[in-house]
Amino acid sequence: MNERARSEAVAQSLENSAFFMPFSANRQFKKAPRLFARAEGIHYYTPEGRQVIDGTSGLWCVNAGHCRPKIVEAVQKQVATMEFAPPFQLGHPAAFEFADRLAKLAPKGLTRVFFTNSGSESVDTALKLALAYHRVRGEGHRMRLIGRERGYHGVNFGGTAVGGISGNRKIFGALVAGVDHLRHTHDLAKNAFSRGQPKHGAELADDLERLCQLHDPSTIAAVIVEPVAGNMNLVLPAPGFLETLREGCARHGAVLIFDEVMTGFRVATGGAHQAWQSPATLHGSVPRTLGGPNITWAAGDRIVHTHLKDVDAAMAARVRAHARESGTTISAVVTSALTEFFARGRRDHPRR
Numbered sequence: 001m002n003e004r005a006r007s008e009a010v011a012q013s014l015e016n017s018a019f020f021m022p023f024s025a026n027r028q029f030k031k032a033p034r035l036f037a038r039a040e041g042i043h044y045y046t047p048e049g050r051q052v053i054d055g056t057s058g059l060w061c062v063n064a065g066h067c068r069p070k071i072v073e074a075v076q077k078q079v080a081t082m083e084f085a086p087p088f089q090l091g092h093p094a095a096f097e098f099a100d101r102l103a104k105l106a107p108k109g110l111t112r113v114f115f116t117n118s119g120s121e122s123v124d125t126a127l128k129l130a131l132a133y134h135r136v137r138g139e140g141h142r143m144r145l146i147g148r149e150r151g152y153h154g155v156n157f158g159g160t161a162v163g164g165i166s167g168n169r170k171i172f173g174a175l176v177a178g179v180d181h182l183r184h185t186h187d188l189a190k191n192a193f194s195r196g197q198p199k200h201g202a203e204l205a206d207d208l209e210r211l212c213q214l215h216d217p218s219t220i221a222a223v224i225v226e227p228v229a230g231n232m233n234l235v236l237p238a239p240g241f242l243e244t245l246r247e248g249c250a251r252h253g254a255v256l257i258f259d260e261v262m263t264g265f266r267v268a269t270g271g272a273h274q275a276w277q278s279p280a281t282l283h284g285s286v287p288r289t290l291g292g293p294n295i296t297w298a299a300g301d302r303i304v305h306t307h308l309k310d311v312d313a314a315m316a317a318r319v320r321a322h323a324r325e326s327g328t329t330i331s332a333v334v335t336s337a338l339t340e341f342f343a344r345g346r347r348d349h350p351r352r
């Protein structure tokens with residue numbers, strides 16, 4: 001059956017399909033499906049052969065473009081050599097090679113990489129690492145997590161809880177106890193037509209101090225924000241906003257997590273962390289921009305330099321975070337090829 005016939009057959013029986021689509025109006029889609037048959041470069045192709053520009057790079061999953069020959073080649077080669085090896089007490093070279101390569105590209109101080117399978121897993125891993133970090137330092141009372149209203153940190157328990165999407169809270173509840181939120185920074189009256197970083201909004205980072213005083217700073221484990229607020233339609237941080245969070249976290253001993261699912265490799269090779277030079281103590285992740293697996297840069301200047309032993313202890317204590325599919329052979333080679341592509345100024349992969 002060719003792709004067109006296959007798509008037509010699927011489309012005809014879609015109304016009864018078992019596939020529960022994420023973030024989609026299922027019934028509506030299944031009544032009027034929009035299926036793609038193949039992709040190449042910046043285009044998708046419908047089963048009838050109509051070319052459609054992929055304006056969001058596959059929702060930021062394929063930023064190097066679709067079916068790039070070198071990436072296809074890397075996957076094919078790896079599948080034929082060793083398609084999978086478990087990472088528990090065992091290993092394969094690709095994950096080690098790629099982690100080291102990535103650490104070299106990362107902003108100074110980010111020296112450990114933990115691989116996950118999605119941005120959501122990266123966020124939950126980062127939150128868990130922050131809790132583990134405090135616990136191994138004898139500050140297990142630090143359990144409170146601070147997010148931001150309207151923030152999006154994926155679909156897992158932790159990420160949904162620190163996220164500030166009211167629709168999620170309506171349907172799932174708070175999910176995790178002890179979570180509070182900074183106010184959101186989407187202020188159309190002041191920032192609607194900002195070019196670059198908006199002038200207003202840095203003062204909203206003062207909310208952190210207010211929340212610290214409300215809850216007692218010694219209970220705060222971590223503060224997590226998207227440096228560029230995706231769910232607010234890509235609101236950039238006002239100059240000083242991230243810095244104030246950084247200072248507040250440093251003053252009160254909380255871990256600052258940047259969720260860089262959107263910004264990693266995009267606003268700069270090292271993400272917002274590098275672009276605005278406001279080091280977070282623990283990086284969220286750098287996934288979609290690479291189009292491969294998600295990566296928790298499980299380290300930060302403060303943790304790594306000051307408390308290296310503690311992070312290693314946390315890891316030795318087996319921070320159990322999405323381990324079986326962490327750094328799989330195929331994802332490591334894909335992302336390695338992609339990293340090379342981005343690192344070399346996106347020139348070394350010839351177009352077909």
Ligand SMILES: Cc1ncc(COP(=O)(O)O)c(C=O)c1O
Nearest residue numbers: 118119120152153154226259261
């Ligand atoms: C900032 C941010 N965090 C987390 C996620 C979740 O990533 P994933 O969909 O890969 O689980 C996203 C997804 O768009 C995101 O934008």
